[in-house]
Amino acid sequence: MTDVLAVAEHRRGELRDVSYEIVTAGRELADALDGDLHLAVIAGNVDRFADDLDRPGVDTIYTLENGEEFDHNAYQSAVETLLARTDAGAVLMPNSVNGLDYAPALAESYDLPLVTDATGFAYDDGLTVTREMYGSKVETTVDVAGDRFALTIREGEWEATEGVGDAVIESVDADHPDSGARVQGFEEVAGGDVDISEADVLVSVGRGIGEEENLELVEELADALGATLSASRPIVDNGWLEKNRQVGQSGKVVTPTVYIAVGISGAVQHVAGMKGSETIVAINTDPNAPIFDIADYGIVGDLFDVVPELIAQFE
Amino acid sequence: MKVLVTVKEVAEVGDDFSIEGTEVAESDLEYDLNEWDDYAIEAAVQLAEAGIADEVVGVTIGPERSEETIRMALAKGVDRAVRVWDDAFEGQFADVESKVDVFEAVVDDEDPGLVLSGVQASDDAFGATGVALAERIGFEHAAVVNDLAIDEDAAVANVHRELEGGIEELTEVDLPAVLTVQTGLNEPRYASLRGIRQAQRKEIAVADLADLGLSADDVASALTLTSMYEPESESDAEMIEGDAGETATRLAEVLRAKGVDA
Ligand SMILES: Cc1cc2nc3c(=O)[nH]c(=O)nc-3n(C[C@H](O)[C@H](O)[C@H](O)COP(=O)(O)OP(=O)(O)OC[C@H]3O[C@@H](n4cnc5c(N)ncnc54)[C@H](O)[C@@H]3O)c2cc1C
Ligand SMILES: Nc1ncnc2c1ncn2[C@@H]1O[C@H](COP(=O)(O)O)[C@@H](O)[C@H]1O
Numbered sequence: 001m002t003d004v005l006a007v008a009e010h011r012r013g014e015l016r017d018v019s020y021e022i023v024t025a026g027r028e029l030a031d032a033l034d035g036d037l038h039l040a041v042i043a044g045n046v047d048r049f050a051d052d053l054d055r056p057g058v059d060t061i062y063t064l065e066n067g068e069e070f071d072h073n074a075y076q077s078a079v080e081t082l083l084a085r086t087d088a089g090a091v092l093m094p095n096s097v098n099g100l101d102y103a104p105a106l107a108e109s110y111d112l113p114l115v116t117d118a119t120g121f122a123y124d125d126g127l128t129v130t131r132e133m134y135g136s137k138v139e140t141t142v143d144v145a146g147d148r149f150a151l152t153i154r155e156g157e158w159e160a161t162e163g164v165g166d167a168v169i170e171s172v173d174a175d176h177p178d179s180g181a182r183v184q185g186f187e188e189v190a191g192g193d194v195d196i197s198e199a200d201v202l203v204s205v206g207r208g209i210g211e212e213e214n215l216e217l218v219e220e221l222a223d224a225l226g227a228t229l230s231a232s233r234p235i236v237d238n239g240w241l242e243k244n245r246q247v248g249q250s251g252k253v254v255t256p257t258v259y260i261a262v263g264i265s266g267a268v269q270h271v272a273g274m275k276g277s278e279t280i281v282a283i284n285t286d287p288n289a290p291i292f293d294i295a296d297y298g299i300v301g302d303l304f305d306v307v308p309e310l311i312a313q314f315e
Numbered sequence: 316m317k318v319l320v321t322v323k324e325v326a327e328v329g330d331d332f333s334i335e336g337t338e339v340a341e342s343d344l345e346y347d348l349n350e351w352d353d354y355a356i357e358a359a360v361q362l363a364e365a366g367i368a369d370e371v372v373g374v375t376i377g378p379e380r381s382e383e384t385i386r387m388a389l390a391k392g393v394d395r396a397v398r399v400w401d402d403a404f405e406g407q408f409a410d411v412e413s414k415v416d417v418f419e420a421v422v423d424d425e426d427p428g429l430v431l432s433g434v435q436a437s438d439d440a441f442g443a444t445g446v447a448l449a450e451r452i453g454f455e456h457a458a459v460v461n462d463l464a465i466d467e468d469a470a471v472a473n474v475h476r477e478l479e480g481g482i483e484e485l486t487e488v489d490l491p492a493v494l495t496v497q498t499g500l501n502e503p504r505y506a507s508l509r510g511i512r513q514a515q516r517k518e519i520a521v522a523d524l525a526d527l528g529l530s531a532d533d534v535a536s537a538l539t540l541t542s543m544y545e546p547e548s549e550s551d552a553e554m555i556e557g558d559a560g561e562t563a564t565r566l567a568e569v570l571r572a573k574g575v576d577a
Contacts, residue, residue, distance in 0.1 A: 011478070070484075072456070095442070097478045100434070100495070101458040104411060104443035105450035113537035114411050116441050128541065133439050134328040138339065139546040142408070143539045180455035180489035189481040201575050225575050237499035243481070250477050258573050279573055281566065282552075286330040288545070295552040297569055299562045309563030314576070 002147060003035040005088035007079060008053055009096055010044050011070070012186070015052055018094040018153075020160035025153050026092050027057035027161070032123035036060065038086050039167070042078045042174070043067045050169045058167040060086075064174040072102040073179040079106050081174060090127075095152035097250075107150035115142055116152045117268075127151075135267050136290035155249075156272060192244035199228035201258045204247055204274070206232040208263020208284065208303055212240045218262055221307050224314040230254065232264045248273035263303050266291025283307070316428035316467070316490075318359045318368040320393065321418065321445070322375045323349040324384035325438040337540045348384045351433025355496040357503040358463060359431050360392035367465050368429070370394050374421050376404065376414060382519055389514035390506035396517070397421055401524040403531035411443045413534035415451050418444070420527035422452050429472070430493040434459050442495075449493035457488045461497040465490075 006026035008019040023039065030037040036059040041049045046063035053061060062082055066074040075098075079091065091110075093103040095117045107114035119139075120130035127144040129151065196202060203222040209215060215235075222229045229245065236246040247254055249269040259277035264270060266282070266289055274280070275294055282295040283303050292298045299306055324346050332343035362368035373388045373396040375381055385396045399417050422430070432445030449456035461483065462475035476484040477497050488494070506514070524530060555562045555569075570576075 011482075016479075072458075097459045097476065100442050101446060101456075101476070104445075104447035105456070107443075108412065108415065108447040108450040114441075114443060114447070115538065116443050132546070133543070134326070134339070135437060136546065137328045137332075138334065138543050140337070140540055140544075141542045143541050145537045145539070180492075181457055182487045184485040184487055186478075187475070187483045187485060189483065225570065227575070233498065239502070246481075249479055251481060253480070258570065258575055281569075288328075288330060288332070290546070292552055292554075293546065293548045294550055296550060297566065298552045298554045299566065300554065301559060301562060305559035306563055306566075309559045310566060313563055313567035 001035050002033040002089035003038060003086055004030040004033060004090045004092060005038045005040060005079070005082055005086060006092040007040045007042070007075070007094070008049060009070075009094050009098060010049060013044065015049055016094070016096070017160065018096060018155045019053060020055070021155065021158040022092055022094060022153060023053065023055050023058055023161040024158040029090060029092060029121065029123070033090060038062060038082065038088055040064065040079060040082050042075055043069060043071070046171075054165045054167045054169065055161040056163045056165045057161060058165050061167045061169045063169065063171045065171075066174045066176060069183055070098045071179050071183060072098075072105065072181060073177050074174070075102045076106050076109065077175045077177055080110065081172065083110060085172070089148040091150040093150065093152045095154050099152050103150060103152050110150070112148055112150040113144050113146065114150045115144060118151050118153050119157050121151070132268070135265055137288055154268065189243050192242050194228060194244060196228055196230045196245060196247065197252050197254050199230075199254070199256050201225055201227035202230045202247075202254060202256045203227045203260045203262065204230040204232065204264060205235055205262050206264030207234045209235070212238070215240060217304070217307055221262075221311050224311045227260070232270050261291050261295070262307065264291055265289050266294065316368055317370045317372060317425060318362055319422065319425055319427035319430045320352070320355050320359045320371060320373050320388070321430070321432045322352045322356065322373045322385060322388050322396070323433070323436045324375065324377050324381035325349045325436050327437070334543050334545070337543045339543070346380065346384065348387050349433055349436050351435060351437070351496060351498060353503040354498055354500045355431040355433050356388050356391055356393060357501045358496055360504075361501065362429075362465065363392065367467060372397065372425055372427070374399070374418065376400065376409070376417050385519055386514050387506060389517040389519075390510040391504055392510065394517065396519045397522060398519050399522050399527065401531070401534075403524060403534055407536050408538050408540040409534070410536040410538045411441055411447045413536050414444050415447050416529060416533050417527065418448050419451050420529055422448075428491045429465070430454065432493060432495045434495045434497050445493045445495035455489045455492040456494065457486055457492065458495045459497045460494045461500050463494065463500060
């Protein structure tokens with residue numbers, strides 16, 4: 001019997017979706033381990049968060065007041081406090097940007113083997129985790145030695161748990177270590193002239209475009225279709241398009257009627273921003289590109305051949 | 316201040332590939348410098364150019380083949396490199412902890428004031444090594460940094476951490492620190508011809524575990540890769556076949572049916 005400790009996440013007063021998903025994943029793991037599911041709610045309006053997270057399957061919710069926002073030192077010491085108190089052997093954390101900022105440190109300090117970005121797991125005498133490699137081109141299973149471990153879960157991979165539960169909610173005093181990393185504030189990336197999340201049709205361009213001067217071609221396509229131009233991250237990193245055109249985890253979430261991915265591989269952080277599109281079209285030379293796994297229509301072909309023909313169809 | 320940059324040679328899978336056991340066939344792999352580390356290298360070299368870093372040292376855990384990639388880092392301005400390899404790593408799926416064991420030993424030798432690492436390695440994508448290392452060596456840290464300014468007098472790094480949804484967290488991090496660098500932090504340079512020539516004369520010191528005072532037990536991995544396969548498709552996409560003209564005609568039909576028409 002091993003208990004599971006799952007850690008919730010919030011930002012600027014709101015729980016993030018992954019907090020509800022980690023309840024589902026946590027219950028699944030606790031069932032497999034024949035243990036209880038404890039949930040840690042750290043910093044911010046912990047009482048309100050705990051009420052929201054009191055969902056079926058949660059045994060205990062521990063609330064730790066510790067500032068308003070995420071601070072990795074506060075999170076780490078809070079989780080350590082709870083690990084000592086609950087004797088949980090499995091720690092579940094989100095594979096979010098903040099997860100990346102404390103989960104590895106926690107695993108290191110508590111000497112737990114760490115597997116990140118899990119998309120599934122099974123327990124049978126030992127933990128087997130499913131995760132991807134090579135930009136989602138292959139899936140793997142990884143066995144973990146021992147029965148204590150830390151795991152981070154991919155966001156959006158588990159359904160949220162709905163409904164009202166009957167968890168015991170307990171407030172725990174946390175240490176307030178002087179943090180050597182102090183959050184000074186937040187900044188929203190400039191709005192710019194277009195809002196791609198409002199567009200009905202998006203032509204989205206990725207690294208397959210090769211050179212900045214080739215962007216003209218996809219701009220022409222967008223014009224011909226009456227569509228708005230968006231992009232994957234490398235195009236924005238290169239400074240070829242403004243940040244407000246970026247689709248994905250660190251860009252915008254878009255849900256257009258039609259999303260046309262041109263030379264985009266379909267990395268998980270990109271897909272996070274566009275998988276809710278009604279119809280997804282992908283044009284890519286690589287038949288194994290993961291974008292085809294979520295596409296409704298696919299063309300395996302060179303964008304420099306296909307796009308001009310497509311423009312011609314609409315002129 | 317010395318800056319240590321972790322530099323990984325990553326494997327990339329070609330368009331067509333086959334899986335043999337728990338690995339992609341060697342002939343279907345291409346090797347390259349990890350994209351995130353390219354940005355970390357650029358950040359380090361810029362610190363040297365600004366007079367903040369007095370030496371930039373690259374460190375890698377990789378077989379002899381990876382020296383090609385390390386040379387690329389040297390050609391971009393890294394002063395010298397340490398390459399760690401040992402039979403003990405051969406064929407094993409290294410966990411984060413065993414890599415941290417190695418990097419800790421290198422940090423002990425080099426005594427850097429700043430360690431720059433990538434957010435993730437594009438092949439196995441753990442996204443964990445830098446932050447775990449920081450914990451081990453008692454440095455502060457920040458993950459997913461897309462803006463960086465060092466204030467030497469105050470002994471802090473002022474960083475932006477790129478959160479989800481276009482929001483950045485502005486954070487002051489005490490030095491010494493490990494920062495994991497996000498793409499877009501800067502514009503990585505191409506190696507110049509002169510840089511490539513100079514790189515041939517720069518030192519790549521090779522160390523095995525014994526040289527670092529470690530043993531195979533220290534780096535035994537808690538993880539075993541037990542299977543690898545192509546993921547099942549979640550959708551049944553209609554794959555449009557034909558030459559460019561034919562596929563464009565069919566796609567235009569589909570798009571018009573969805574109401575797309577300027
Ligand atoms: C914390 C974090 C946050 C991130 N946030 C985002 C985000 O918000 N948005 C985002 O997009 N990424 C994000 N990324 C990056 C992401 O992991 C990928 O690196 C990125 O999405 C890859 O972009 P791409 O598909 O354009 O490039 P690649 O992966 O390089 O793919 C290029 C594709 O073009 C195809 N191609 C090449 N030539 C042609 C041709 N002539 N015709 C047709 N196809 C061609 C190739 O087959 C390939 O599939 C994030 C990463 C991290 C770690
Ligand atoms: N074998 C390695 N050699 C050098 N650096 C590495 C190695 N593995 C990981 N790293 C560094 O750690 C970062 C994150 O890698 P990972 O945690 O494996 O996703 C990479 O961007 C590298 O800077």
